[in-house]
Amino acid sequence: MSTLQVKEIQGIVLHGYGSLNHAGFLLLQVQNAALVKVWLGTLPLRTSEQRPEAADLCINIAFTAAGLKKLGLAEDQLGMFAGEFTEGMTGTEHRRRILGDHGESSPEQWRWGGPGNDGVDVLLLCYAGDEEALNRVVERTVGDYESRGLRLIERLGTVKLPDRKEHFGFRDGISQPAIMGFDEEGTPGNMVAAGEFVLGYPNAYGQYTDRPLVRPEQDPLHLLPVAPEAASHHDLGMNGSYLVFRQLSQDVHEFWNYLAQQAPGKFAGDTTQACIALASKMVGRWPSGAPLVNSPQADNPALADDNDFMFVRSGDADGLKCPIGSHVRRSNPRDALDPEPGSDRSIEVGKRHRIIRRGRAYGPPAAASMQPGEIIGKPADNQERGLHFFCFNTHIGRQFEFIQYTWVNSPKFDGLYEDDDPLIGDRGATEQTRGGVFTVQQEPVRKRVTGMPRFVTVRGGGYFFMPGISAVRYLASLK
Amino acid sequence: MPHQEALTVIARIRDGQVTPLKKMLGSIREHHESWDLVPFAKLARVHFARFMVFDATHDLDSDSLPPQLVLLTNVDAPLSDHLEELATVCADGLDRVFAHCEDYPALNARSPTTRVQFLEQHSCRSDAVHVNRRGRSVEQIRQEESLRSEIDKFLDANDFDAVVPATLKERITAFVRGRSDLAWALRPPEPPALSWRIKEWAHKYFSLLAVLLLSPLILLCLPLFLYLLRRHERRDVPDTSSASAESIRAFRDDEDFWPHNQVVAVGLFKPGLFRESVARVILRMADFATRHIYNRGILSGLNTIHFARWVTFDDGRRLFFTSNYDGSLESYMNDFIDKAAWGLNAIFSNGDGFPRTEFLFCGGITDEKAYKRFLPTRQVQTNVWYSAYPHLTTKNIANNEAIRRGLSERMDDEQTREWLRRFGSGNRLSESGWVARQLDSLPWERICRHCK
Numbered sequence: 065m066s067t068l069q070v071k072e073i074q075g076i077v078l079h080g081y082g083s084l085n086h087a088g089f090l091l092l093q094v095q096n097a098a099l100v101k102v103w104l105g106t107l108p109l110r111t112s113e114q115r116p117e118a119a120d121l122c123i124n125i126a127f128t129a130a131g132l133k134k135l136g137l138a139e140d141q142l143g144m145f146a147g148e149f150t151e152g153m154t155g156t157e158h159r160r161r162i163l164g165d166h167g168e169s170s171p172e173q174w175r176w177g178g179p180g181n182d183g184v185d186v187l188l189l190c191y192a193g194d195e196e197a198l199n200r201v202v203e204r205t206v207g208d209y210e211s212r213g214l215r216l217i218e219r220l221g222t223v224k225l226p227d228r229k230e231h232f233g234f235r236d237g238i239s240q241p242a243i244m245g246f247d248e249e250g251t252p253g254n255m256v257a258a259g260e261f262v263l264g265y266p267n268a269y270g271q272y273t274d275r276p277l278v279r280p281e282q283d284p285l286h287l288l289p290v291a292p293e294a295a296s297h298h299d300l301g302m303n304g305s306y307l308v309f310r311q312l313s314q315d316v317h318e319f320w321n322y323l324a325q326q327a328p329g330k331f332a333g334d335t336t337q338a339c340i341a342l343a344s345k346m347v348g349r350w351p352s353g354a355p356l357v358n359s360p361q362a363d364n365p366a367l368a369d370d371n372d373f374m375f376v377r378s379g380d381a382d383g384l385k386c387p388i389g390s391h392v393r394r395s396n397p398r399d400a401l402d403p404e405p406g407s408d409r410s411i412e413v414g415k416r417h418r419i420i421r422r423g424r425a426y427g428p429p430a431a432a433s434m435q436p437g438e439i440i441g442k443p444a445d446n447q448e449r450g451l452h453f454f455c456f457n458t459h460i461g462r463q464f465e466f467i468q469y470t471w472v473n474s475p476k477f478d479g480l481y482e483d484d485d486p487l488i489g490d491r492g493a494t495e496q497t498r499g500g501v502f503t504v505q506q507e508p509v510r511k512r513v514t515g516m517p518r519f520v521t522v523r524g525g526g527y528f529f530m531p532g533i534s535a536v537r538y539l540a541s542l543k
Numbered sequence: 544m545p546h547q548e549a550l551t552v553i554a555r556i557r558d559g560q561v562t563p564l565k566k567m568l569g570s571i572r573e574h575h576e577s578w579d580l581v582p583f584a585k586l587a588r589v590h591f592a593r594f595m596v597f598d599a600t601h602d603l604d605s606d607s608l609p610p611q612l613v614l615l616t617n618v619d620a621p622l623s624d625h626l627e628e629l630a631t632v633c634a635d636g637l638d639r640v641f642a643h644c645e646d647y648p649a650l651n652a653r654s655p656t657t658r659v660q661f662l663e664q665h666s667c668r669s670d671a672v673h674v675n676r677r678g679r680s681v682e683q684i685r686q687e688e689s690l691r692s693e694i695d696k697f698l699d700a701n702d703f704d705a706v707v708p709a710t711l712k713e714r715i716t717a718f719v720r721g722r723s724d725l726a727w728a729l730r731p732p733e734p735p736a737l738s739w740r741i742k743e744w745a746h747k748y749f750s751l752l753a754v755l756l757l758s759p760l761i762l763l764c765l766p767l768f769l770y771l772l773r774r775h776e777r778r779d780v781p782d783t784s785s786a787s788a789e790s791i792r793a794f795r796d797d798e799d800f801w802p803h804n805q806v807v808a809v810g811l812f813k814p815g816l817f818r819e820s821v822a823r824v825i826l827r828m829a830d831f832a833t834r835h836i837y838n839r840g841i842l843s844g845l846n847t848i849h850f851a852r853w854v855t856f857d858d859g860r861r862l863f864f865t866s867n868y869d870g871s872l873e874s875y876m877n878d879f880i881d882k883a884a885w886g887l888n889a890i891f892s893n894g895d896g897f898p899r900t901e902f903l904f905c906g907g908i909t910d911e912k913a914y915k916r917f918l919p920t921r922q923v924q925t926n927v928w929y930s931a932y933p934h935l936t937t938k939n940i941a942n943n944e945a946i947r948r949g950l951s952e953r954m955d956d957e958q959t960r961e962w963l964r965r966f967g968s969g970n971r972l973s974e975s976g977w978v979a980r981q982l983d984s985l986p987w988e989r990i991c992r993h994c995k
Contacts, residue, residue: 147788157572158795162871269880269911388968403844403882403983405970413881461873469799470874476802479938479970481691496801496934503967507960508708509698510967 068112068246068258068265072289072303072532074124075110076422077262077456078246080237081191083118085224086198087424089309089452090188090206091176091217094134099213100186101135105540107205109533112246121201122191125536126307126528128152131185136542141300144276148460149306149527154178162469164490169522175218175311176524182217187309187528220311220452222424226434227352227368230425231314231449232343232487232519233436235353239371239396241418251372253398253411256418263458264292264302264532268416273458275301287538303532305456308419308464310525312488313450316430319343319519320440326513336437342513343436345504346486348392351436355392360385374399376406383505389483394471401478417466419455426452450520460527475499488520544683545619546735547590547674549852550626551667552614554644561596561610564643568594568926571797575928581636583929586628588619590681591850591867594640594927595807602860603814603895612644614662615865617850619680620739630658670862671829673842673851678735679944681931687943688935690728691966694718694946698966708959716950728947747835771817772903779813782896786919794922799871801933803849806872807865808921810894819859821903822893826853829890836982840941841975844882844983847875847937849930853890862894863923869936876915884909885987896920905991942969 070078081087094100110122127135129150133142142150153159154171165171171178190205192198202219209216230236242250245258245265259267263275277297278288288298320339327338340363344350350363357373357380376399380386386393393400396418399410427449431438457463471477472485475492484491484499492498500516531539556564567580577584583592592615599610618625629637637658641647646665648657697718703711719725734740754761798804812822833842842848851866868875879887888907892900898913900906908914932940942965949962965971975983 143788147791150788151792156792156795158792158798161799269909271910271912274912382964383968388970402846402878413877416877416881462877466871466873466877469871474802474870476869476936476939478968479936479942480968481939483968494800498934505964505968507963508706508711509703509963512695512699512967514699 068243068262069289069303069532070112070246072534073112073262073305074530074533075112075116075122076124076189076191077305077420077530078112078243079115080240080422081116081122083116084120084122084191084193086193086195087189087191087222088198088202089220089222090186090190090202091184091220092186092188092206092209093182093215093217094131094185094213095210095215096213097134097136099211101540101542103212103214104135104536107536109536111533116191118193120191120193121197122189123201123205124189124530126187126189126530127539128184128186128526128528130183132529132539134185135539137539138282141276141278141282144274145301145529146274146306146460148465149529153308153310153525153527159465161493162465162473163522164468164473164493165522166490166493167518169490169518174522174524177309177526178524181524184217184526186214187307187526220426222426222452223428225425225429226432229351229434230451231316231427231430232319232347233316233430233434233439234343234347234349234351235368236425236451237421237423238349238353238369239392240420241415243420253374254371256415260415260418260458260463261305261420261456263304264289264299267458268412275299275304275458277301283538285541287534287541289534300531300535300538302535304535305458305530306460307454307456307528307530308460308525309452309454309528311426311450311523312453313448313521313523315517315519315521316439316449317442317444318517320436320442322517322519324440330511330513336440339440340436342504345387346390346502348386348390356386356390374406374411376400376410381405384507387502387504388478389480389486389503391485391487394477394485395467397471397478417463417471419457419463419467421453421455423451423453423455426450448523450523456530473497473499475501486516489518491516491518544678544680544733544735545588545621546677546739547672547850548618548620548622548625549669549672549850550614550616550618550622550662551669551852551854552662552665553667553856554612554614554641554646554661554665556596556610556612556643557645560643561598564612564640565596565926567640567643568596570924570926571800571928575800578927578929579636580639581633581927583616583633584931585632586618586625588625588628588681589929590617590619590684590931591805592616592927592929593805593807593865593925595923595925597809597863597923602811602857608857608861612641613863615852617674617867619682620735626659626662627655629662630655634658667854667856670826670853670855671833672853673833673837673848675849675937676840676941676944677834677838679732679940683732683944684932684935684940686727687947688932688939690719690725691943691946693722693725695966708956708963711963712949712954712959719950729951731948731951732944743834747831750831750835769902772821775813775815775817776892776900776902779899780896781899781913782917782920783913784920785916786922790922791919793924794872794919797924801930802936803867803869803930803933804872804875805865805867805925805928806875807863807923807925808918809861809863809923810891810896810921811861812859813893813895818893822862822890825889825893826855829853829886832886836976836978839975839979840937840972841979841983842883843886845878846972847878849937864891865925867930869938876918880908880911880914882983885985894921901991901994904987905994909991938969938972941972945969945971945973 241256257268259265272293283298291297291299323339327342331338331341352365352368354364354367357378475482482501486502491500503512597611847869849867885904
């Protein structure tokens, strides 16, 4: 087991900054690379050494492939980054297909990161305990932008909803992988090799994921560490990670409105109860966060942060408690899939497709309390709200994109027919990949709802690289 | 129900005709909806079909290999009916495509008979063919999907909350009985022809008998074999080059239009008598395994493959592998590494440039980086690809059949409950045979740790 170099890894990778309720994400363009490099050299980046306190101000930074190129990174080094990163989130028709970026979510419609938008080079993440402190840290860090050689494309705000909820009204961010060599606590089924999230460490296959290495003469100041598996090279990728960022707009009104049309009659109780019952089946957790596997009949706030369950081993092989197509089951199937559901082998295979999620909600809540009972029935207010989804991984194709295509958007997940993710699925771009059905397994026979509209629309996104601290210094030193 | 046949036609492309032929064939991304020139959809027996072009290249002795056009189909037997249909229903398209090839009948000599002759003369035996489920015809697959879909609608339209399982099953059966268009479903599907089953049976037991008789000799040769194998494995040089970003992107651009995808890989055998012999024996074993061990929906732990085949060509110098499978190429490659490495290592490690194996079964593609880098260097574009059921996965198809079979089966209460759970989702596959289960549960990771 390798111990992580926490002083070298940017803080947001290993910590969620949960104590810092305010965040601003700055999309920046490099105007003057020389000035930007001076700025980079002095940037006080928060590391993963310590979990932040409420009074702390934290800054982290990530770059697109275009940004790295502008800073002067050589082509041969750029070519060693993951193909997904250098091609970009919108780079190919194929990638749009597997991510589900079609129709209203097609990159041509995006607010940022699309082919028609200003090119994003740098993503600056700023966190603070209150809004005033946040503004102060932004001001101190970038000032008037121009003197730093930067141009602000957009500052994306965030909101902290009560009880860590997302906008549909469910507690979010409960399940995260435990990282070997960093997290001391964690069940064996949730303990994942560090190299899945941080480059330069062995991954779930026991290998070092490909990443940019440089020849010693390309690093004359010896700013970079020596590559652990190739001593003749310095490691530009080490302690870095790929950041996947997607702005997901949530149509809260449409979501509950659809449930109000479908749930009553199919599920017990009054309209509100029936809606919450069906919505919880779709999520796989109750609004409080309690998992259906451990609390199948009713919500139980005492289990709000319960993440200690499997599917098959917890006696739910058939999805009678937590439906097979539910959001939590398909975004992290734990022991549910091949080669042998319920076995250690299946858990090990599942560990090759995990991500660390660090998203934050944005936009005004549909109801201040975020209780579904108060959200249901509210008239549409046409407010933009949603999730700034972002996650860390080292193999975008095997992790984020795999989850997105093979599990979330796939209408065929684990033997289903036309069921994509009820919450965030893309409903399919073609006749053959059509989704929009949600099946609730139960006795004596399943119930299902059909014709589900898309509740989540993509408004922007990009693939970023978040370098290790030394790699940022190296970038700052590029000629 | 008929068993399935795999047709492989390989024809040498005439000088200067590669470019116009490729232009005519286009690419999957251009016509994944339908390709009118050769309308495979009009042929009743076709499960999958494809056209592809192998470019001119050279072998390890620098002898040149000509450009070739390849037509592949997976069809319901008899093959002769399929050839006949191709030569008549698709006559025009077939003429236009194969006119780019040597030996194709001249304009005035083209008739169904001469076309069939051409196809037969240029057809090539497969070394091994995996059929997800032998004996399941295109017609059966389509019928059972419509059965499932109609029952699903029936279930949607009624409230069965208070109904006990046995009664619900009776009501579903009564619904099917009441529909004249679904009445066929009340009988289980018929097995393949008796003559074919006897032939397969004979193949199985004669092969086993032959192995038994040869076993003393095999045991005697084993030490020498292992010595030679290790020597080769240490000396063989893995190909560490990468395919260009453009070619990888071109492959991706043809993928993920449907829930299933295809892949084709072509490679040269490693040189020398030893590798040649090992490859021959292993392919024989693969043939045996696909016919008699992995014949119930699962191939070496993978249950997502509709059809796959291995074909030796160019006078035994090259091998191609093609597969039609569910999900993305990324998930397919991960499945190979995670679930089927040993079987694929045994076959493909006899191919030139393959990642280094240990004792035939270990290493190789378990090196994720090496394998994912290697595959695109051996991949070939498929220009035209047809599926008779592009919206159905192997799990859907197997589940639909289980629903149909259940209609005419007597069940106890627990069995009825399980059968009813098949509506809406079916991840319960029928079990593999005993030998397959033993093979799939071998602890390869532990075994291979000792191989290093």
